[in-house]
C-alpha cells in the first residue's frame with residue numbers, strides 16, 4: 680500500500696534566556712514529530728541570550744531538523760517570530776513559546792484541525808482549557824470576554840500565542856505590521872484572520888506555569904498596549920493598506 684504523504688510542519692520558537700526550557704521542548708517536539716505522520720522542523724530564534732540558549736540548542740541538536748538563528752543586533756518578541764517565520768520551509772507553521780506554557784502534546788491536534796479550518800488556536804479559555812497561574816486567570820478572562828463580546832474578536836482566548844496555520848494563509852496577512860512589539864501579534868493574527876474570512880478552530884488546553892527561567896512579560900505595560908492594539912484593530916486604524 681502507498682504510504683500517505685507526510686505533512687511538513689515548521690515550529691517557530693522565540694527564546695530569550697530559556698536554555699533549560701528550550702532544550703527540553705525541542706527534544707519533546709522531535710519525539711512528537713517522529714510519533715506522528717508529520718515531517719517536523721524546529722526553527723529557534725534567539726535574541727543573543729546571556730545564557731547562550733541559541734548556541735546550546737545549536738550544538739545539542741546538530742544533525743537534527745533544528746535550525747537556530749541568533750539575532751545579535753535586533754531585539755523583541757514580535758520581530759523574532761517573524762524572523763523565524765520567514766525562514767520556515769513547512770506547509771504548516773506553528774507558533775509557540777519555549778517555556779512549556781504551551782503544551783507540545785497539543786501540536787498534532789492543532790495540525791489536524793487545519794483540515795476544517797484555516798487557523799487553529801490553542802485556547803486557555805475554551806471549555807476544557809485553563810491555566811495554573813491564578814494571578815493571571817482573572818484579568819485574562821475579563822479582558823478576553825471584553826474582546827469577544829464588545830470588540831467582536833473571534834476567539835475566547837485572543838492572546839494565547841500558540842497556533843497552527845497553513846503557510847499560504849499566514850503569508851496572505853500583513854506580517855511585517857503584525858509581528859511587532861511583544862505578544863500583541865496574536866491579537867492581530869486572530870482579528871485579521873477573521874476579517875479575511877478564515878475559519879478559526881479553538882482547541883482547549885491547560886497552561887501550566889513555567890518550571891525554569893523567568894517570564895519576560897511586564898503585565899501592566901502589556902495590558903495598556905493590548906488594549907490600544909485591540910481598539911485600533913476594531914477601529915481599523917491598526918494596519919495600514921491591508
Ligand SMILES: Nc1nc2c(ncn2[C@@H]2O[C@H](COP(=O)(O)OP(=O)(O)O)[C@@H](O)[C@H]2O)c(=O)[nH]1
Pocket residue numbers: 692693694695696697724725726754755756759775776777778780893894895896
Ligand atoms: N527571541 C526573543 N524571544 C523572547 C523575547 N521575549 C520573550 N521571548 C520568548 O517568548 C516566549 C514567551 O515569553 P514569556 O516570558 O514566557 O512570556 P509570558 O508567557 O507572557 O510570561 C518565551 O519563549 C520567551 O523566551 C525577546 O525579546 N526575543
Ligand SMILES: [Mg+2]
Pocket residue numbers: 776778780889894
Ligand atoms: Mg511564558
